Amino acid sequence: MFVRNAWYIAAVEDELGTQPLARKILGEDIVLWRKSDGMPAAIEDRCCHRNLPLSLGRLEGDHIRCGYHGFLFDSKGVVIEIPGQSTIPEKAFVKTYPVVERWKWVWIWLGDAALADPAKIPNMFWADHPEWKFTKCMPVPLACNYHLVCDNVLDATHLTYVHPTTIGAMSLVEFDPVIKQTEESLRVERWILDRPPPPSYKKAGGFPGNVDRFACIEYWTPNVCVNYGNNYDAGCGGTDGDPSKSAHKVELVALSIPTPETETTCHYFFAFARTFGFDDPQVEEFFSRGMVTVFEEDFPILQAQQKRISAYPGATQVDTRNDVGVNRARRMLQRKLDMEQSETRAAAE
Numbered sequence: 347m348f349v350r351n352a353w354y355i356a357a358v359e360d361e362l363g364t365q366p367l368a369r370k371i372l373g374e375d376i377v378l379w380r381k382s383d384g385m386p387a388a389i390e391d392r393c394c395h396r397n398l399p400l401s402l403g404r405l406e407g408d409h410i411r412c413g414y415h416g417f418l419f420d421s422k423g424v425v426i427e428i429p430g431q432s433t434i435p436e437k438a439f440v441k442t443y444p445v446v447e448r449w450k451w452v453w454i455w456l457g458d459a460a461l462a463d464p465a466k467i468p469n470m471f472w473a474d475h476p477e478w479k480f481t482k483c484m485p486v487p488l489a490c491n492y493h494l495v496c497d498n499v500l501d502a503t504h505l506t507y508v509h510p511t512t513i514g515a516m517s518l519v520e521f522d523p524v525i526k527q528t529e530e531s532l533r534v535e536r537w538i539l540d541r542p543p544p545p546s547y548k549k550a551g552g553f554p555g556n557v558d559r560f561a562c563i564e565y566w567t568p569n570v571c572v573n574y575g576n577n578y579d580a581g582c583g584g585t586d587g588d589p590s591k592s593a594h595k596v597e598l599v600a601l602s603i604p605t606p607e608t609e610t611t612c613h614y615f616f617a618f619a620r621t622f623g624f625d626d627p628q629v630e631e632f633f634s635r636g637m638v639t640v641f642e643e644d645f646p647i648l649q650a651q652q653k654r655i656s657a658y659p660g661a662t663q664v665d666t667r668n669d670v671g672v673n674r675a676r677r678m679l680q681r682k683l684d685m686e687q688s689e690t691r692a693a694a695e
């Protein structure tokens with residue numbers, strides 16, 4: 347079950363070019379491409395003649411031609427040419443989807459098209475802001491439900507065990523999180539004071555001693571996770587500190603925005619933004635490769651979890667006090683799903 351009235355990332359901007367891109371999203375097979383004016387297009391990836399995936403065809407200008415008997419579809423999914431006949435049946439069309447390119451990603455709407463307002467696309471200003479350097483990564487296919495990724499990001503206590511040699515630190519569970527919640531978003535904040543920097547941050551920031559670390563995760567339903575990781579020289583952070591006095595700093599934002607593919611698979615879109623080391627190749631390397639390596643440490647965990655969840659549906663799970671963020675996010679998601687379904691039922695009556 348997915349929230350449908352939401353913008354999901356369908357592709358990284360560079361994935362759309364002169365070849366059709368096939369992508370399954372929320373269980374639907376979709377073909378995407380870029381038109382000659384640069385705008386993205388997305389229609390059902392199934393020919394209405396004899397069901398060949400249209401992504402196996404070829405692009406002709408703004409249109410896509412089926413690779414079996416040559417039906418030509420426009421970017422709204424309507425057949426505009428059938429080889430060998432001049433009439434086009436009324437039912438010769440496939441589904442079309444609203445798509446918008448923003449923040450270096452292509453966003454798609456699979457719900458009620460009348461509600462597809464681009465103003466509802468999450469604000470990812472870091473992608474275009476001169477004070478931030480943005481590093482976006484290619485999507486990673488994961489064999490797990492998309493929300494396991496959100497759960498993972500929302501629960502920073504796993505860093506100790508999954509990322510001990512990179513961004514983990516034993517001190518995380520010592521500091522209770524502060525939870526802030528609105529109708530659509532949740533923040534799980536922690537100041538970790540006067541502790542050794544995690545290995546990766548020590549390398550990136552060159553910290554000579556302990557750090558004050560702000561670990562904050564923001565979640566927006568149904569699937570956007572923004573992870574703020576700010577590290578300052580010890581004494582400069584905390585609620586009373588002044589980070590501008592810190593001689594060393596690592597301020598970064600990690601965006602985790604998994605798009606559901608099916609109930610048990612997802613496309614993991616992620617990116618990093620930072621305020622330092624714009625022209626430093628070592629820092630760039632850390633963000634384009636080092637942080638990806640950190641994320642890769644989570645993938646086997648998430649996929650192994652999904653295997654057990656699929657094998658033992660409804661099995662008992664126990665909670666700890668550190669699960670409060672994850673559990674609240676899950677409840678927010680469920681509320682949104684329930685609301686959407688009751689609205690859909692009401693509209694059908």
Ligand code: FES
Binds near residue numbers: 412413
């Ligand atoms: S299957 Fe597409 S034109 Fe025949």
Ligand SMILES: [Fe+2]
Binds near residue numbers: 504509640644
């Ligand atoms: Fe992780």
